Structures are given as C-alpha cells and as structure tokens.
Amino acid sequence: MLKKNQIKQMQVIYWSVFTLLLLVGLASMLFAPKITPLISWSVGEIEQFKTIVVLFTMLGVPGAFYLHNYQIKKIDKDAQFHIKVGQYKMGVFIKIIVIEVIGILSSVGFLITAETYFLYLYVIAFILYLYIMPISSKIHEVLVVPEFEYEEEEDDDEEDKGEINFKDINFNNN
Numbered sequence: 201m202l203k204k205n206q207i208k209q210m211q212v213i214y215w216s217v218f219t220l221l222l223l224v225g226l227a228s229m230l231f232a233p234k235i236t237p238l239i240s241w242s243v244g245e246i247e248q249f250k251t252i253v254v255l256f257t258m259l260g261v262p263g264a265f266y267l268h269n270y271q272i273k274k275i276d277k278d279a280q281f282h283i284k285v286g287q288y289k290m291g292v293f294i295k296i297i298v299i300e301v302i303g304i305l306s307s308v309g310f311l312i313t314a315e316t317y318f319l320y321l322y323v324i325a326f327i328l329y330l331y332i333m334p335i336s337s338k339i340h341e342v343l344v345v346p347e348f349e350y351e352e353e354e355d356d357d358e359e360d361k362g363e364i365n366f367k368d369i370n371f372n373n374n
Contacts (some may be wrong), residue, residue, distance in 0.1 A: 206285045210292055210334045217296055221303045221329060225322055228311035236314040246313050253305050253321060261328065264298035267291065272342060284343040292334050299329045 241249075271291035275284050303325035309318035 206282060206289060207334070207336050207339055210285075210289050210339075213293070214296060214334055217300050218329065221300055221326065224304055225307045225326065228307040228322075229319070232311050232314045235311055239312050241313065246315070249309055249313075250315075250317060253302070253309055253318070256305065257302050257321060257325075260298045260302060264295045267294050275343070281343065285339065288339060288343055292332065295332045296329075299325050299332065303329065 268291035271287060271294070275287045303322055306318045306321035306325060309315070310322060
C-alpha cells in the first residue's frame with residue numbers, strides 16, 4: 201500500500217500544480233489588457249526580463265531532466281520498491297518545480313508586457329509539463345528490475361568474440 205500512496209501523492213501534487221499553472225496562465229491572458237497600461241516598463245527592462253526567462257528556460261529544462269536522470273541512476277536496484285519510488289519522486293519534483301517556474305515567469309511576463317513572446321514560452325512550458333506526467337505504468341517500468349536478466353555465456357565460439365566466420369557466408373546470389 202505504501203507504494204500506491206507514494207505514486208498517488210506524486211500524481212496529486214502534479215495535478216495541483218497543473219491546476220495552478222493553468223489558472224495563472226488564464227488569469228494573465230484575461231487581465232493582461234487591463235494591467236499592461238498601468239505598468240510602464242522601458243524596452244530595455246522588457247528585453248532584460250525576456251533574457252532572464254529564456255536563459256532560465258534554456259538552462260533549467262535540460263538541467264532538470266539531467267538531475268532527474270541522475271536521481272534515477274542513483275537508485276539502488278536491490279532497494280525496496282517504496283524507497284525507489286521515494287527517490288524517483290524527488291527527481292519528478294525537480295522537473296515539476298522548474299517547469300512551473302518557467303510557466304509562471306512567462307505568464308507574469310505576458311501579464312506585465314502583453315507581448316506574445318511570453319505567451320509562446322508559457323505554451324511551451326505547459327506542453328513540457330504535460331510531457332512529465334507521472335504515470336504509474338511508466339514509474340513501474342523505470343523502477344522495477346526484470347525478474348530475469350540475460351547473462352552472457354562464456355563460449356569460445358568465434359561469433360561471441362565479434363569475429364566473422366567467412367566459411368558460413370554464402371557469396372553466391374543463387
């Protein structure tokens with residue numbers, strides 16, 4: 201039961217953050233025409249904010265995926281399943297947080313400037329967020345070690361050494 205609770209907890213957090221991201225995006229689209237005239241940023245300030253969001257996106261997303269994969273590689277194959285799920289959960293949370301921050305920054309950027317550039321970044325973050333959905337079957341596929349593993353046989357055949365036996369090759373096309 202513990203493993204089902206951990207997976208369910210991961211999914212509840214995912215969908216809660218999904219709802220928050222969706223609400224922030226919709227609110228920024230609805231209120232941008234009303235708030236943008238009230239805030240006057242110079243062109244330099246807007247470009248600087250764009251640069252910050254783009255850099256965070258370009259460095260954050262690959263970094264989050266790298267940290268998640270690193271977290272998976274650190275998982276002990278002999279550990280109990282609930283321990284594996286706990287370690288997997290940390291990697292998923294890293295990805296959730298990074299993509300959520302990108303989505304919120306881009307929606308705030310759209311809210312302040314009403315530039316479609318930020319809207320496009322929000323859509324990209326939203327699609328990435330849908331991509332990282334924690335699905336039970338995917339979690340089991342990543343964490344469960346197959347019951348049997350293929351062991352290499354130690355034969356002295358020439359094929360096992362990577363050598364080609366030209367006697368077995370038929371050079372005739374007939």
